[in-house]
Amino acid sequence: MKKTAPTIRDVAAAAQVSTATVSKYINGAQRFSPKVEAALASAISSLGYKSNPLAKSMITGRTNTIGLSVLDITNPHFSSILKGANRVANDQGYSVLLVDTEETPSRERRTLEDLSLRVDGMIVFSRMREHEMAWMTEIDKPLVFFGSLSELPLPTVASDDHSGAFMLSQHLRMLGHKRIAYLGFSKSRRDEERLGGIRECLDAAGLPLTIYDADAPSLAEGERLCASIVLGSERPDALICYNDLMALGFMKEAENLGVAVPHDLSVVGFDNIPYGKYTTPALTTVDLQSERMGATAMEKLLAVIRGEPVEKLTRIAPQLMLRASTMARRA
Template sequence: MSRPRRATIRDVAAKAGVSIATVSKYVNGQQSFSKPVEDKLRLAIDTLGYSQNPLARSMVTGRTTAIGLAVMDIANPHYANVVKGANRVALANGYNLFVVDMEESIAAARPLLEALTPRTDGLIVSARIPTEVADWLAGLDKPVAFLGQPEHQNVMTVGTDSVEVAALLANYLVRQGFTRFGYVGYSRAAWNVERLHGLRRVLEPAGAKLMVFDVEEPTSEAGERAAARILLRPDRPEVIIGCNDLVAIGVMSEATALGFKVPDDVAFAGIDNIPISRYVSPPLTTVDVCSQATGEVVMKKIMALIEDLPPPDDLVLEPALIIRDSTQRKVSAGH
């Protein structure tokens, strides 16, 4: 059985007794008409079940009602939560969200964004991209926002302050009595430098020792692979901070496999507050970096720019310390 023919703009014009140009201007919001004319147009559209072709509309209006969101790794729950927050706001406001996963490939950023740009009214991009790509984005004739804190001064940013995130965690751990710290970082990320700065800002005045280690990717698997060289050294850290929860969980899992008691032999903390962090054993102390809220806020701001509302300021969201069992060690009298 053949499907019924879809109503066209020509059908609406004939039914309403107006020109095709009048229908086009009405459905694209380009012009208002008298109440009798608009009543006839609405009746014809409802009767025929006319719905506009999105591609045709974008050709007329120059708008796609789509926003692109490019993240480094959609498998990372932090980014998945950013997407969830952004998509919630987009759907509530009549926008579609196109998500691109750069899969931790800096080299892939430019080609993927070039493919995404013509299909969208605005772009939201992870700050961890090369400077030349950030410069190119800043020169586009459309709104662009970064997730995080890039060095580029001409693009709106939304996120938490990585220095303050690390300092918040370090202050708590110093108060817990830890003096030998290990940081398992990801040196390819700009925020890694900022987090190290936040740690050192607190640890150096406290006289605490900081050992810095690096992983090849910010994943739990990379954390597991790095664990032995961190834990089996004679001066192993008393507490290990992962650059994110995934890395911390990976190192902590391998520590348990190697026979260490967590947190009595070695304590652990992460950053992000991804959902699984509360369910691992022991539950992981972490810093909530407002992942879903970041997605919601950046989407509201990019929509404001698209709709020519007053340009919003950058927004730094307030991180929150989440204390769990992975740092609640039994302190001996001699410690």
């Protein structure tokens, strides 16, 4: 015969206290004398009592769950962010509930409003422009945003995309590249920051920039646009891609077209996803510290939930990862 699980009444009887006292003790709503707390702890241990998380959340209004909204979970950049966020959450007794908006701005609001009903706070990526996001400040849950915001009063964690793009451009310039192109993704606000860093570097050197725009930040788009870039009349001698996925897709198709990287043109990306290290040639990229970004955002959100003051913007410094997809050009 299956043994019945001990109840809160069993704990109260064993500790010789009221059920209300047991409830307040379990939920951390009140402290008691050392003698009472010792009796409660002993009763819970000896009976093997386990509290019901759903019942606890109904009493406290807390779920001990954090919502994380990403743009595309198949992108290893977001997987690394999840890993960093989840590690910090688990250390603090929280779980992470992940939602994927699949690079679709039109579904973000409904998804995030639904998510807010199930969690104690949220960490959010968004493709929306800032003037379209005012409704986020009306969500009645603590929220940390990924990326820079100029007007909305939300705490944020951001990579320094401008500096990362400047470093990539400077590296290519120092290798002797004169015809540099950018395969960007203008639907992202981060594209604007990256393009700004590239322009700052090339303008200072008096070098032109050719810009191509992708429909999605994906392997398939890098592959699709490759022919128009490398077979055109003005083929660049170096290409900066919006992210590593686009760079890897481009490099694969370039090989199919008989164009050698880096001998015919150098290729670089952003994110330092794991795959880039193991391609041939290995991809030069900017490491935006994805896992650290996730951990930092979670630490900031949990501080907000505890009512602690936090700085509005935490910016993560990038690191240039030099590999074999770039090479010097002859003067």
